[in-house]
Amino acid sequence: MLTTMSEPPASVAGAAVPAPAAWPHVVAVDDDAAIRALLVDYLSGNELRVSAVASGRELSELLARETVDLVVLDVRLPGEDGMQIARRLREGSAIPILMLTGRAEEADRVMGLELGADDYLTKPFSTRELLARIRALLRRAQAQASVADAMAxxxxxxxxxxxxxxxxxxxxxxxxxxxxxxxxxxxxxxxxxxxxxxxxxxxxxxxxxxxxxxxxxxxxxxxxxxxxxxxxxxxxxxxxxxxxxxxxxxxxxxxxxxxx
Structure with a gap:
């Protein structure tokens, strides 16, 4: 199950971990610094470029300067919450969104998916399952891009x-x-x-x-x-x-x- 670290490195919070440019770029949005550190450490060890930010504002700033292939988005964020961020993202892009939450109610899952999220994972979760879901979403996005190119x-x-x-x-x-x-x-x-x-x-x-x-x-x-x-x-x-x-x-x- 997901475990946290008591003192994550300060440099993790908003910077991407150095990785080959060809690797898919995943952004984790979570206000818990320990979870950000854990996700960066685990995902960057599995052929993904990873950035971690704490808010919707930081995510917007990152999207303005970098290409992002997938967003892992916590629902419970201070200020602009994950549902609002998902709605805003989906209005302007087709970036795959995987939502994380500590709540297991079906209504929350349905709302997140109907706002445009592509998948949903409830905390606590296995990092292996998270990685599997990310890879599946990236494969689906790549297939969609190929189909979209043909349909265009x-x-x-x-x-x-x-x-x-x-x-x-x-x-x-x-x-x-x-x-x-x-x-x-x-x-x-x-x-x-x-x-x-x-x-x-x-x-x-x-x-x-x-x-x-x-x-x-x-x-x-x-x-x-x-x-x-x-x-x-x-x-x-x-x-x-x-x-x-x-x-x-x-x-x-x-x-x-x-x-x-």
């Missing part, structure tokens, strides 16, 4: 006479009429069209939706899909495009043409 070159998707213009965020039906979509519906449809005939879990749909800056949350995916079916399916009760895979997720069954 897509002008439109076509399926069964329908056309989704990605740049204009417009959907036309086979008769050429515009079908209005919410931001969430557009992002979910684009997620399906970039991976047709593949079963996508809710987590995968969340990841792909975020590439379009969607406000889509795990608890709302089923509702969004129901609404999307009503707009594109001839019979929403018997969908032929977005098909449910019991216990696995959803699959977009139609063939898709990519227009670049």
């Amino acid at each position: 070159r897509v002008r439109a998707y076509r399926f069964a006479g329908w056309e989704l213009n990605v740049g204009l965020r417009r959907l036309k039906n086979p008769q050429g009429a515009l079908v209005e979509l919410t931001n969430g519906e557009f992002s979910l449809l684009a997620a399906f069209l970039c991976a047709p005939q593949r079963t996508l879990s809710r987590d995968q749909l969340l990841d792909l939706s975020r590439l379009h800056n969607a406000e889509v949350y795990d608890r709302s995916i089923d509702v969004q899909i129901l609404r999307l079916r009503r707009k594109i399916e001839a019979d929403p009760a018997r969908p032929r495009f977005i098909v449910t895979q019991r216990g696995a997720g959803y699959v977009f069954e139609a063939g898709v043409e990519v227009v670049r």
Whole structure:
């Protein structure tokens, strides 16, 4: 379990530990100097560049001068708390956020995730588990970046006479009429069209939706899909495009043409 040090080195509080530039840069935000020291010591020993700061203000200053790949963010901070920092970060960037807290209530976890955090770990925690979660988030971010690069070159998707213009965020039906979509519906449809005939879990749909800056949350995916079916399916009760895979997720069954 996580243990603390009584007198962490003073130099740890705001400086990055020297490491190869190619290593991912992780920033730990915690007002407890002992925990900052522990995280810097452990993570920097596992091929990560690590900086540690005590507040949202120090984090903003660091982000202004350095590239950061992931933020480990404590919820309980004096002044601007972790929830507020997470909201502010997510408004301006897609940096992965892993939140730490001493509280185990489900409502806090859900709030943190819905504000834009990518993962959540309750104190006390194993440093090995923390490292594993950081690595998983970094792998996911890298995969998202590759997908986002490919999707940025897509002008439109076509399926069964329908056309989704990605740049204009417009959907036309086979008769050429515009079908209005919410931001969430557009992002979910684009997620399906970039991976047709593949079963996508809710987590995968969340990841792909975020590439379009969607406000889509795990608890709302089923509702969004129901609404999307009503707009594109001839019979929403018997969908032929977005098909449910019991216990696995959803699959977009139609063939898709990519227009670049």
